[in-house]
Amino acid sequence: MDAKTKLVGLIGHPVEHSLSPVMHNAAFKDKNLNYVYLAFDVKPERLRFVVDGAKALGMVGFNVTIPHKVEIIKYLDQLSEEAKLIGAVNTVKIEDDIAIGYNTDGIGARRALEEEIGKVKDKKIVIFGAGGAARAVAFELAKDNFVVIANRTLEKAKKLAKEIEEKLNREVGYSDLNVDLEDVDIVINATPVGMYPNVNEKPIVSKERLRKDMVVMDLVYNPLETTLLKEAKKVGAKTIDGLGMLIYQGAEAFKIWTGVEPNIEVMRESILKVLKN
Template sequence: MRHLKLICLIGDPVEHSISPVIHNEVFKKLGLNYVYLAFRVISNELEHAVRGLKALGAVGFNVTLPHKVAIIKYLDELSTEARSVGSVNTVVNSDGRLVGYNTDVVGVTNTFKSLGVSLHGTSVVVLGAGGASRAVLHTLASNDSSRIYVINRTLEKAVELANEFSSKFPHTEFKPMSLTLSNLKNALEESQILINTTSVGMYPKVNESLIPPELLRNDLIVFDIVYNPVETKLLRDAKSVGAKTIDGVNMLVHQAAASFRLWTGVEPPLNFMFDVAYSSLR
């Protein structure tokens, strides 16, 4: 029997993740001798988990909340993009050296590109200031968004993130704000796109949203990176007023495809991955 190669997901929580289903179905379809497993890893065990995966000879792993930034100090090397973004969601074991990548950027970029949405000159409201928001901010600024409102419950984190990205992308205006009704109202009135990068609305708390429905309008594009459920309360509310909505499966599959390429060197069947993802969430 050929040696079975291990790839996994680490985070907390991971029970909601459909990444194992997607990757394992693709491995089976392509006849690749890999297995993808999900492991819940709490924050104070992260270093031990990384060392363990390295010792086991894992081919690589995905990193999800809340470890996308914390993981960096346990890696041997970062890709140029991961270094710029300041967060990692994909790790490749390259002959015993753990190299961090950020395929979330590819996920966000390809999501907008595949749907024909241009980011050039746009004003965008981004909810959240964690690891996922970093990839979103990097993508928006790299594609010439003119103004980005970074709105977070903790203002200090939003300010820190806005200052960091302002120095990297001086042509884009970053405006940090605390999460208040008046700030949301003012920012949304000036914006064409709203992106939720927080876990609010994720299963099992499916009836939660950070945005009061009355602030949404039909000319907004509303993108929620949460994919379980596919249609979050935010997206339901947005759809009800006629706004264009983008679900989190888009980003999930596009970033998964990019990670798959890094681990295997094989081009994955993208449409098949979308079919598996949506089927597993029905």
């Protein structure tokens, strides 16, 4: 690092579990870019200061994670079309003192899913959660699949489902956590259930409700094998951990900030090295 180093980072609460700094800094080094990525723990009551602070420091941009993906919007100057559609932001670019919000979560999740099982179209998909990540994934996958939003608070599930229906003109279902999984093709956990440090937390779905012919994806990547994925493996279901989404959404953010395509394998290996230790 020197006086010319460009600063990007992550804001969230908490952030100590995040491996985004490891991944991005490895990618910057690989491309010989003079950037550094840091994680900042920002409590909700301090969020209103972040954008002005980032501008004042000359930051190039930052990622946004739980619980700020929706709330950050009110402090931004502009939104990409995708971020407007989804109503959540996970990436911010600052250029000419203008903070622009983007969302790379949806495309990141689709790329991770399709890397494992091929093109995803005309499937029945249940997404657990109704927060920022769930919004992005639901909007993306509802474009060409039947999606059901399942959330602990039914009203939040209903609200998100109706919003997607109105914006995409596609039918979207909603339910509480006891959603019927009988004819579902893909189950996606977009909640923090099972995330470090709560690695032994009761899974959002038990093995009794899962089937061998299902695909079960968990957006949590720390740990790679969550309690949900352990349950899915017990019945022989195809499992997909959160590493792919982390990498692909990160790669899209990397391009937004730098204009350069990162090396996906460098990003993947940097994370696996940490998780194996």
